[in-house]
Amino acid sequence: MSSNIYIMKNEVREQRRLRSLSQVELASELGVSRQTIIAIESGKYSPSLPLAFRIARIFDMPVDKLFDPELEAEA
Amino acid sequence: MTRTNGSRLITPVIVTLAGSIVAGAIAVGHTWGDALVAEIVTLVLAVGYYLVTRSNSDLGAIYGHRADERQREVLLRATRLAFTVMLGAAFLCTVISVALGDNYWQADLIGSLGGVVYIVGMVGYGAHETNGAVVERGIAASSVPPVDERDLDSPEND
Numbered sequence: 001m002s003s004n005i006y007i008m009k010n011e012v013r014e015q016r017r018l019r020s021l022s023q024v025e026l027a028s029e030l031g032v033s034r035q036t037i038i039a040i041e042s043g044k045y046s047p048s049l050p051l052a053f054r055i056a057r058i059f060d061m062p063v064d065k066l067f068d069p070e071l072e073a074e075a
Numbered sequence: 076m077t078r079t080n081g082s083r084l085i086t087p088v089i090v091t092l093a094g095s096i097v098a099g100a101i102a103v104g105h106t107w108g109d110a111l112v113a114e115i116v117t118l119v120l121a122v123g124y125y126l127v128t129r130s131n132s133d134l135g136a137i138y139g140h141r142a143d144e145r146q147r148e149v150l151l152r153a154t155r156l157a158f159t160v161m162l163g164a165a166f167l168c169t170v171i172s173v174a175l176g177d178n179y180w181q182a183d184l185i186g187s188l189g190g191v192v193y194i195v196g197m198v199g200y201g202a203h204e205t206n207g208a209v210v211e212r213g214i215a216a217s218s219v220p221p222v223d224e225r226d227l228d229s230p231e232n233d
Contacts, residue, residue, distance in 0.1 A: 031143070032143035032144070032145070033131075033133070033136055033143050033145075033146065034131075035132070035133055035145075035146075036143050036144075036145040036146070039145055045145050047144070047145075048144050051144060
């Protein structure tokens, strides 16, 4: 059985900077830690669906525009 | 994330209680001097844990009971690693104790209990289809009604 490995790219950092929000402010708005925002922006952590939707709501844009799952490799 | 200072005290209080119980056992089975040393070590550890819970870090959030979904996943992975190591250590201790002709029930009990709870956990969590690490404030999967098999043949699923 083969499984695909996806790397979730996102525009969270760009959108946050566009709105002049700091990582702390965004974290506070979302109710998560600043470390989690850093991990999401650097692509090291893919947020859960509820969190992804909350981020998209804050930036007022669709989730699939904010997060883009790119096929990295097949295992 | 917005927890009261009280949640930061949970881990230090648990450490203090557990350490005091051990110190009490030492007082019964050994000397009062040894028990006093154990109690002092316990209090130092509890203060250390309290300082960690105040820190702005993953460890601080986890020990301070204010972890977000990523930090809960970190906790889950760390717990899994610790369990694996402890189970391996219990197995090793059992083998060595048996080979030396010593009592081995303690290590055997720890290993067996861990193994049984592991299986019970897999069956229980699997049946409820929940993911403790990432379920946040959404609807728990266990509250979702079972899939009607007729839906699986529906053209809407193509």
